[in-house]
Amino acid sequence: MTQKLTVLIIEDEHTICDFMAKTLNAHDYKTITAHTGREGLAYLTSSLPDLVLLDLGLPDMDGIEIIKETRQWSSIPIIVISARNQEKEKVGALDIGADDYITKPFGTYELMARIRTAIRHSNKILDDHVNNNRPYSAGGLVVDFEKRRVTVNDKEVHLTRVEYKIVSLLAKNSGKVITYDTIINEVWGPYADDNNRILRVNMANIRRKIEETPGEPKYIFTELGVGYRMLEDENLS
């Protein structure tokens, strides 16, 4: 029998907590629930879960503090649960080390997909060389990192150097949101202009090259005010 993965849920709202625990149990995860930040931190150190679902609005402390404290000693994946309309809070959480976020209200499907992605990316740190060079492939889009080639439905797409950098960054982190700042840092370096116009220009061009209808993207989704998220890799999900 395989070892069950443990998920720690830190959420003060009991009904939401119950709903997530039930869903996760049904999908063969072990769950621990904590209703306050302190309780959550205690479980984090004592039972070393494989993933944390964290609500930022806790009664006793700011969820951001929990991320900060955890990141001092662990790279355990943290998924933040946040309300829509609070994109600054989301970006803040991602900046200090959260892996991803999920917007309230969410369905079971979305929740499971986020958890799978986060766990997959945390494993990748361990066997980096295996996963990293395997081509990304989803819904007809293939990114071959070794040959630096991008194809859509077997037709080669000609991307500029910068466009390829963006696509490969998103593909390597497929399923996960990547903030504007992270992309700019990775592609143009730390001294790049803060203005993200150049990123938008490149993204518009990429979409016009790889998407059938750029207004209704299949591969690269926009998370308004936060960043971009690429369709999850089929081989890995």
Add this chain to the structure above:
Amino acid sequence: MVKEKLRDIWKKAKLLPSREDDLNKSPLNDWLIFMAVFIGMTLIALTFRSVVQNPDLNITMFYILGNFLVARYTSGYIFGFLYAILSVLLINFLFTYPYHAFNLTLDGYPVTFIAMLAICLVTSVLTTGLKEQARLLIRQEEELMEAQKEKMRANLLRAVSHDIRTPLTGIIGNSESYLEMEKQLSDEEKRNIIENIENDANWLLNMVENLLTVTRINNETAKVNKTLESVDDVVSSAIVRFKKRFPESTVKVTLPEGLVMVMMDPMLIEQVLINILQNAQVHAHSTRPLELAVEEREREVVFAVKDYGIGIEEERLGSIFDGDGTYSQESAADGNKGMGIGLSICKTIVMAHGGCIEAKNHGQGTTFVFSLPKETEEQ
């Protein structure tokens, strides 16, 4: 809009007193203005006299001008009066023969002085009256705007309480009947009940999200926090969210060839797009896929959502964004809940961006069009 702009310009030109000016004004300030004008005019008059021969008439003109200024920039009548009397006396003292002495008995001069005194007094009374009127006008306008705001708020509140109660009634009723009659219900009935609850809950969520967007608009200035955003991103995000709610629907999206960036609050504009699309999806009974097109013009970017449905009566087109026609018999009759506050929120958001929104029939259905002005980041 035009009125406000005009008032701004007037304020800048100091033709109208702004409210802050009036509030900050202290008697000390008035005294300073009074002294400055009086001394300034006297100096000018003295200089003038040393240059020009026989300058008496012109000198009175200077003082009348000074009187006007004093009456305009001080509050109340008192300084205008004081200036008038003092200037008449000073002219007599300094500028009429015999110099440096009062003499009110000279031939013809008393008439001149009395006339000048009268002119000065009338000027000061008229100017002060004008000022008073301007202030009244501004206050009236402010009161009118406040009343309009109040009316909007009341309308919104009424719509909201209606809109919240309806789905809540559905949710509570359905869950109660499930709990009470769980044993008697067939599986299909159970499923039906849960589906109803889900529908109502989704509807409620949509509403709450709409209301939350309004909190992003600054209450005082009715302005939004704009950033330079790509139209691609906003449209694609809106479509993804719309499809999440209506998975079976199709939308034909047409974007401009190149990248278009506009100053906006992207979350708000996304909400506008979703509201319009949902309105079309739920109410229009479109026979063909909805069409969303974005077009870049010289000074604005235009978003248009076109449906091929039943259209909207001409008389409702004008007020459809005001929440007035929301609960008409027509929408009650076709079995759908009213669009509620969605469209009026669209209008609020677009107006806050300095754009405009309208609905029109195109023969085979309705087009909702809104535009956002193109501006640079500095503005």
